[in-house]
Every structure is written in structure tokens, then in C-alpha cells.
Amino acid sequence: MQTAAIPSNPNGSILLGCRPPSWDPESPFYFYFFFAEMRNRRNLSREVNIYINGDLWSKIIRASRFVRWVGTILPERRSQDYQIDIRATETSDLPPILNALELYVANVASHHATDARDGA
Numbered sequence: 001m002q003t004a005a006i007p008s009n010p011n012g013s014i015l016l017g018c019r020p021p022s023w024d025p026e027s028p029f030y031f032y033f034f035f036a037e038m039r040n041r042r043n044l045s046r047e048v049n050i051y052i053n054g055d056l057w058s059k060i061i062r063a064s065r066f067v068r069w070v071g072t073i074l075p076e077r078r079s080q081d082y083q084i085d086i087r088a089t090e091t092s093d094l095p096p097i098l099n100a101l102e103l104y105v106a107n108v109a110s111h112h113a114t115d116a117r118d119g120a
Contacts, residue, residue: 005098014086014096027105028075034100035068046094051085
């Protein structure tokens with residue numbers, strides 16, 4: 001968490017794209033974003049909104065000296081591709097920041113714990 005992504009243009013966004021594995025399109029998909037200020041920014045705020053595929057996904061996340069995370073509680077709608085856009089709010093003094101991003105595809109267990117023929 002000692003490094004972070006920031007846009008090259010101070011007024012820009014952090015744009016990311018990802019394509020989930022296609023081996024099971026029904027598997028639940030989860031996002032986790034991590035934000036942290038690495039320097040003391042007195043009297044300056046860093047606030048971001050997260051958009052996924054053009055839709056507002058999370059409103060106003062304020063970075064702090066401690067790690068702040070925001071993640072999926074319910075599985076995301078499956079999409080062939082995800083376009084992630086992290087934008088500074090209009091009231092933010094600083095550009096957006098992203099320290100880490102985790103993406104998970106849950107393995108859905110089969111209905112049967114074992115094969116009925118096991119141990120026969």
C-alpha cells in the first residue's frame with residue numbers, strides 16, 4: 001500500500017479495464033478497491049466516485065491516512081468486459097488515487113459434496 005495510481009492529468013480519471021474469465025459466466029464476480037493517503041495533506045481533500053461500465057457504483061469515497069476500502073457486498077452483474085472509471089468529485093482538492101484493486105470470481109460448489117460412487 002506504499003504506492004498508488006494517479007492520473008497523469010491532474011483533472012483526469014483513473015481508467016481501468018478488465019475481462020473476467022469466461023470459464024463460468026454464472027459465477028459471482030466481486031470488486032474491492034483500496035484507498036490511502038500516504039502523505040499528510042492538511043486542508044486538502046481527496047474524494048472520488050467510482051463508475052463501472054458508465055454507471056455510478058460508489059459515491060464519494062474520501063481517502064484517509066488509514067486504508068479505506070470499498071467492495072461488493074452482493075455479486076456484480078456479469079459483463080463480458082468491465083470499464084472502471086475513478087473520478088475526483090467536484091469538491092475534491094486533489095486528483096483521484098487508487099492503491100489497490102482486487103477482483104474475485106467465486107467458485108460455486110457443486111450441489112453434491114462427494115460423488116455417490118465414492119467409497120463403493
